[in-house]
Each structure stands twice: as structure tokens, then as C-alpha cells.
Amino acid sequence: MADTIPCDSTNQLYTPARQRYLTGGSNWDTQDVHFYLVTADYTFDPNHTLVADIPIEARVASAQPLDTMSENGWAKTPAVQFTGVSSDVAISYVIIAQTDPNFPTNEEARLLEVFYDDVHNLPTYAPAGGTFYLIYDSSFGGLFRL
Secondary structure (H helix, E strand, C coil): CCCEECCCCCCCCCCHHHHHHHHCCCCCCEEEEEEECCCCCCCCCCCCHHHHCCCCEEEEEEHHHHCCEECCCCECCEEEEEEHHHCCCCCEEEEHHHHHHHHCCCCCHHEEEEEEEECCCCEEEECEEEEEEEEEEEHHHEEEEE
């Protein structure tokens, strides 16, 4: 049975991501988006830029690329499914943009977008191989707004 992590949390755009959105360097509707569950081994810094800024031991699981859309200034996506979750305790999650789908393991092509540290049911512990879903409160509007 899969657990659910509903989230109507506050969030923080990484400063470089905010700049990319404001200058047209990022486009929520067209970019390849991924999510990572993250442990306390990562300390948020608004100036972090790349997934490489998050220690590998802090990355509990990643979600597959998602369909994304924007509506009334809100970035949105359907529920996010994390499969194969390790047994580490996740306390937050991040959203990244994969800028070069031909090289998915290239850390230089995986840009940090948003950090969430206030999520219902986190911290969470999952047995190795577990599945979690992030489901957003539709009354909140979306993931973030520019």
C-alpha cells in the first residue's frame, strides 16, 4: 500500500531559478521536471544552482518526469509518484529542471528550481522500495507562483 504526502506547503524558489524564470531562461510548460525527496543531510541555500549541490546521500528518491502546466501564474503538475524510496528519512523535497534529456545523469544539466521544507507527513520513513505520492491541495493554487 502506498502512502500519501498531501502538501499545501510554503516553498522557496532558488535564487538562480527565479532569475531564469524572470529572464525567460526557464519555462515551466516546456521543461523536463523531476522531483527529489531529500534528507537532513542537505542544508538549503537559496543560491544553490545544481543537483550536485545536494549531497548524493541526501537524495532519497526521485520521481519520473512529469507533465507540467501553468495556469493564472501558478506552476502546476499532477500528483507526483516516488517509487523505490530508500529507507532514509525524507524531510523535504526539491524540484529540478533537466535541461539535457539526452544526458540524464549529467549533474551540470540538472538545475535546482524549488525547495519545499514544510510538507505534511514529512519527515517520513519508508521501507526500502516503498512508494510515496505527493498530492497537492487544489485550493492552494499550485506549486509556486511567479
